[in-house]
Amino acid sequence: MTRLAGKIALITGAASGQGAADAELFVREGAAVMLSDIDAAAGEAVAARLSGQGGRALFRAQDVAEEAGWIETVAASVAAFGGLHVLVNNAGIIARQSVIETTLEAWNRTLAVNLTGAMLGMKHAAPAMRDSGGGSIINLSSTAGMTAYDDAAYTASKWGLRGLTKSAVLQFAPWNIRVNSIHPGTIAETSFARLGGEGFEAAAAMSIPLGRLGMPQETAELVLFLASDASSFINGAEIAIDGGYIAAGTVHLRNHLRAEYTRRRN
Template sequence: MELGLKGKVAVVTGAAHGIGAATAAAFCKEGAAVLVADIDGPAAQRTAAALAAGGGTAVALAVDVTDEASVAAMVQVVLERFGALHVLVNNAGFTRDKRITRMPVEDWDAVVDVVLKGAFLCSRAALAPMAEQNFGRIINISSRAHLGNPGQANYSAAKAGLLGFTRALALEQGRHHVTVNAVAPGIIDTDAVRRLPHFEKVREAAEKTTPIPRMGVVEDIADTVLYLASERAGYITGEVVHVTGGRY
C-alpha cells in the first residue's frame, strides 16, 4: 500500500528510545524526513545518526516537551531545516507508579505534565504550519492504561485525558484537513518495560492473558502510527486505535 509519506516531514517526541525510535525509523523507511526530539539529547543524536547512516533523513534535537520555549524552538528548527511540518507524534512519556496513598505530588505532576502539557504545547506549536499547509496529522500515544490500572492513577488519568484532548482537537482542526487520532498500546517490549523489577511476571502475564499470546513489539505501534499519518487515513479523525493484541 502506498502511504504517500515520501517527502513528508514528521516530528516524533521521545524518539531517542523505544516506540518513538521505531516510529522515527519507520517514517525514514517511507522516505519522510524526521526530527528526533527527546529530552535525552545525546541519545537523540545517536538515534538520528543511526537513521542517517541507514539512508534516512533524520535530525536530532534536545527538547523538553513540557517547556514552552523548548517546544517553540523545536518547531522553528523543523521549519528551518525541512520547510514544512506535516506529522506530529506526541510520544514522550513515562510512568511513576505508586498506590495513590503513597504517591507524592511530584510524581502526579511529572506524569500529567509530560503526557498532557507536552501534547498540548507540541500540538499548539505544530498547528500553525499545519493549518497554513491545509494538511496535518497529529497522533497521540495514549495507553491501554487509560481504562485504569492499579498503581497508575497518575498515568491512567493522563492517558485518558489525552483521549479527550484528541477528540477536542479533531473537532477543532478538521476544517484545516488536520486529523488527530490516538494509539493506545498494550504492553510493548521496550527498555522502559524491561527495567520494571517484575518484568518477567509482566511478560508471562501478557503471554497468558492476551488473545494474541505475546507482548507487543515496537513495530506494532510504529506501523499503526504510519497508517494514521498516511494519505490513506485522511477521513479518520478523533479515533483511538487499541494495539493490545486484543487485551482490552
C-alpha cells in the same frame, strides 16, 4: 517504500522504544523526520544512524513539558525541512505509584510530560501544519487510557490525552489536520516493559489473548498508517493495539483462572 513521501514529521520521545521505531519506519517510507527527546545522547545516536543509512533525520533535545522548547523545536523542523505535516506525541513517563503512594511531585511531572506535553505540542505544531496544507497528529495514549492501571498519575494522564484528542479534532478539522489517539498494550523492548518489576512482562503476556507482548515495529506500523494519506478519513478515533487485551483480556484471564482452578481440584 514511499508511504510518507514528501511528508515532514516531528516525533517526540524518539530516542528509544516506540518513538525510535516510528522514526526508523517513517524515514524508510520517505519522510523527513525531526526526532526529539530529553535524552540527547541516545537521540543523537538514532538520528545519526538513520542519516548514515541515507535518510533525512535530525535530532533536537527537548523536554516536552516546556513550552519554550516546543516553539523552538517546531521552528527548527520548519527551518530544516520546509514545513510540517505530522506530529507524533510519543514521549511519556510512568512513576508506578498507586493513589495512596503518589507524591505530588510524581503526579505533577507525569501529567506535565504525558498530558501537558501533548497539549503544548498540538498548540505549537498545528499552526505550522496548517501552513503546510494540513496533516495528522497521533497521540500516544495507552490501554491505561481505556481501563484501570496501577499507576494513578499515568492512568489519569492517558485518559486525559484520549479526551484532549477529541477536543483537538473540533479545532483542527478546518485546518485539514486529523487527530487520533492510539492505545498500546504492553510493548516489549521499551523501558516501560523492562522496568515493570518481577513477573510484569510474563503476567502481561498471559493477560493478552495473543499470548505475547507487542513490538515497537508493530505500533510503528499503526502510527505510520495514521500519519499517511491512507487514513485520510480517520479522525478522532481511538485505536487499541494490544493483542486483544481491551476487547477480551478479562474473559481470557478468567479462562486461565478457571483452567487453573480445575487443575487444582483434580
